Amino acid sequence: MTKKLYGNFAALVVCMLLALMLVACGDSTATSTSPAATTAAATTTAAATKATTAAGATTAAATTAASTTLTADEPVYSGADTTITFWQTHNDEETPVIKGLVDQFQAKYPKIKVKMENVPFDGAKDKYNAAAGSNQAPDVFRADIGWSPFFASQSYLLDITSRVKDQSSFLDAAFGSNVYNGKTYGLPQVTDVIAVYYNKDLFTAAGITTFPKTTTELQAALTKLQATGVIAYYPNYDSYFVLPWVYSFGGSSVTADKTVTVNDPKTVQGLQYLLDLKNKDKVTPAEIDFKNNYTNALNSFKEGKTAMILNGPWASAEIIKGLGKDKIGVGVIPTGPDGKQGSSVGGHNYVIYAGTKNADASYTFIQWMTLPAQQQVLADKLNLMPTRKAAYDLPSVKANTIIADFGKQLAVSQARPNIPENSDLYKPLSDEIQAAVQGSKTAQQALDDAAKAFKGVLK
DSSP states (O other): OOHHHHHHHHHHHHHHHHHHHHHTOOOTTOOOSOHHHHHHTTOHHHHHHHHHHHHHOSSOHHHHHHHTSOOTTSOOOOSOOEEEEEEEOOOTTTHHHHHHHHHHHHHHOTTEEEEEEEOOSTTHHHHHHHHHHTTOOOSEEEEETTTHHHHHHTTOBOOOTTTOOOGGGBOHHHHHTTEETTEEOOEEEEEEEOEEEEEHHHHHHTTOOSOOSBHHHHHHHHHHHHHTTSBSOOOOOSHHHHHHHHHHTTOOSBOTTOOBOTTSHHHHHHHHHHHHHHHTSOOSOSSOOGGGHHHHHHHHHHTTSBSEEEEOGGGHHHHHHHHOGGGEEEEOOOBOTTSOOOOEEEEEEEEEBTTOSOHHHHHHHHHHHTSHHHHHHHHHHHOOBOSBGGGGGSHHHHTOHHHHHHHHHHHTOEEOOOOTTGGGSHHHHHHHHHHHHHTSSOHHHHHHHHHHHHHHHOO
């Protein structure tokens, strides 16, 4: 509501109260849409005070009352009053939006209070692991999809198989990340994938009118870009951001049956391509601060100094804030020599602690938070990709070009092997990739050593 509407509402409340006093009417069965009106039935002074407060409040009582009406697809909660704890791992741009959704949920479900804690994504897995291991985990946790099978294997997550009645309404790969040994342990909140962000203005200035479709075409385009005085491509040498190049060359890292493929010839070719961009073509920065690689690459791009980076839809809000939406292009990672391409499917799930004392309230919360209407909010405000199929039919989501472009990458990408050790494989692979970037190992040597590390992790 605008301030004017609040003022009109407050005035209306006062007039109604005066009328009630004049006719001495006190029907005890009447219900009020305003906490101020309810209080005022007992005292005129309190009513005036409440009305004045309501006029200046950011959330009107009438709006709150109206918002408690459930729609047909919203779950019904009939349990006792309770408080649930919720650990969320969104970044600074995303957290206020999540807070707004949590506030809406509490208005819809006044019997459920949500105590939300912001937990930095880096370190969140270890923090939850420690909390669950000591029986102190939150009721609800936002888990990376790579963490879900590990936590399920440790019996830390509530089995919600019997509660889920609408599995088919989710994207198959997104929902599948919640299934371990045939049981369901969460609901998918968002899905994502790594794709190319490129600066349209810098590409145009270099005479490049369309984004390259093959790795050979990309090599030529990056050479043109570098000649204009910008950083053509700022790589992130974390393994998660290197694997898309591996997929372009037909490589992989590990299979669902835990066969190690990280040092296969095709995987080596993918890493060698990336090394050649740095050492032969010299279209990437010569020196890299591995510790701050992600942040430095992102900042360089959003400041207009770099023409191309790899990142996910979660970075779009920050990039748009820095660069402006009109300058941003999203491209599919080019195909390799055999026409292969891909990227890792990522995302996050809402999971419930196995030891929760608030199972019904927690499930009501994650069910509501993953409905199409809530996913639409994340898409509209943050360009985060929905996991509900129906959300993609909503007009604003259909019109979102960033989501549409990332959807093209998603269509040619592959789900991660849903194994408990999956998330523990990225660190040793990153270490070996960075050794190759520094020149202390060849691509083959680095990946041979990564394969040895993988075999030590896999059980």
